[in-house]
Amino acid sequence: MFTSSFSRLLLVTGVATAALTACDSTRPIASESSAESVPASPTVDESDVSFNREVTQGDYRFAVKTYGSQEPRVISIRSYRGTAQTIDPLRVEVNGAVTNIASGDLNGNGKPELYVMTDNKRANGGLYAFEFGERGYTPITSPGTPGGNAGVGYSGQDSYQISGNKLVRTFPVASTSATASATTGTTSGSDQTAATSTRTVEYTLDTTGKLVMGQTMDSRP
Numbered sequence: 001m002f003t004s005s006f007s008r009l010l011l012v013t014g015v016a017t018a019a020l021t022a023c024d025s026t027r028p029i030a031s032e033s034s035a036e037s038v039p040a041s042p043t044v045d046e047s048d049v050s051f052n053r054e055v056t057q058g059d060y061r062f063a064v065k066t067y068g069s070q071e072p073r074v075i076s077i078r079s080y081r082g083t084a085q086t087i088d089p090l091r092v093e094v095n096g097a098v099t100n101i102a103s104g105d106l107n108g109n110g111k112p113e114l115y116v117m118t119d120n121k122r123a124n125g126g127l128y129a130f131e132f133g134e135r136g137y138t139p140i141t142s143p144g145t146p147g148g149n150a151g152v153g154y155s156g157q158d159s160y161q162i163s164g165n166k167l168v169r170t171f172p173v174a175s176t177s178a179t180a181s182a183t184t185g186t187t188s189g190s191d192q193t194a195a196t197s198t199r200t201v202e203y204t205l206d207t208t209g210k211l212v213m214g215q216t217m218d219s220r221p
Contacts (some may be wrong), residue, residue, distance in 0.1 A: 029219050052073075057103035057112035060086075060132065064116065066098045073097065075116060079132050087136055094128055095160065096120030102162040106205035113140065113205070114161060123156035131209050143211045144168065150216040153199075167203040167211060172196055173218070196221070 015187050050068035050073070063078040072093040079086045096118030116128040129140035144167075145151050153173030161168050174196060197218045203211040 022162055025202070053101055055101055055103040057105060057114075057116070058110075060103070060112045061113075062103060062114050062125070062132075064100070064101050064114070066094075069097075071095060075128070077114065077116075077130070079114075079137070081134075086132065087203070088132065090130075090137065092128065094118055094120075095122070095125060100161075104162045104165070104166065106162075106165045107173065107209075108165070108205055109207060115167070117160050121157045123154070125156065126158045127160050138209055140205070140209055140211065143167075143201075143213065146213060146216070147198075149198065150201055150213065165204065166214070169201045169203065170198055171197045 045067060048067055048069065049065055050069055054061060054063045056062070058095070059081050061080045063080070065076045067074045067076065072095055075092050075094050075098060077090040077092070079090075086111070098116060099119050100117045102115045102117070104115070105111065106113060111131050111133045113129060113131045118126050118128070120126045124142055124144055127142050129142070131138045131140055146154060154171060155173075156171065158169055158171045160170075197220050200217045200219070202214040203215070204214055206212050
């Protein structure tokens with residue numbers, strides 16, 4: 001009697017364990033890396049290096065190289081924490097020649113960001129950014145055309161830099177006086193030059209990794 005009851009107990013326990021194991025196997029595994037969504041790495045001529053620089057942010061170090069001198073160029077990014085490489089080398093095609101790189105932690109979440117600047121003068125061009133973690137990275141979407149009054153007169157030619165915990169973007173705009181003069185046909189060459197101003201737009205990075213527009217300011221050269 002006891003042996004039969006014990007056997008039935010073992011059978012029930014085995015079925016329950018199998019059911020729990022099956023449930024666990026269907027749970028999605030969280031992954032910090034978004035590399036799976038990135039196309040296959042482009043091939044490069046590793047002897048043709050046009051940019052080579054490193055930056056650090058806390059315990060992280062980023063080694064960035066650009067291959068090629070024709071469009072599109074390819075940037076290679078290696079991310080290290082201490083001496084250990086955190087991800088496989090990342091290769092991304094970019095437009096324009098890389099002019100500078102910068103690192104930061106604008107949202108203060110402990111995950112460093114890498115910002116790659118190019119001389120691409122097209123509208124909303126010239127910036128490639130990534131946030132890195134222990135096991136991967138996430139691309140940061142470019143800020144796009146400035147909204148509201150900050151976008152009036154915008155036509156590209158952006159430049160970027162990191163200042164404190166902000167991304168600072170500058171671009172030339174035509175002032176209202178230049179627009180009015182052009183309408184009446186009275187703008188001289190000297191007036192046209194003086195009428196161009198530079199607009200500065202500041203961005204913060206929120207906890208979701210989105211660049212949020214903040215203060216704007218116009219200045220004359």
